[in-house]
Amino acid sequence: MLYSRHLLSQWISLSVSSHDIAQQLILRSCEIDHTVDTPIPPEVVVGYTLDVSKHPQADTLFVCKVDCGPK
Secondary structure, eight states: OOOOHHHHTTTSOOSSOHHHHHHHHHHTTOOOOOOOOOOOOTTOOOOEEEEEEEOTTOSSOEEEEEEOOOO
């Protein structure tokens, strides 16, 4: 099973490296095979959904307004 640093931040401090996090989890009875540091590609944009409404001309589509920040 893969866990992201974001998910793990709910339980532990992330001011340490991924290797140190894995070592701490191993000490707390978790089995870790390996760690992978995967950078987020610059093409990935995070936005907030502001509004969702049904599409006026389709039964199964929705229209979403998303705020992706300044360009």
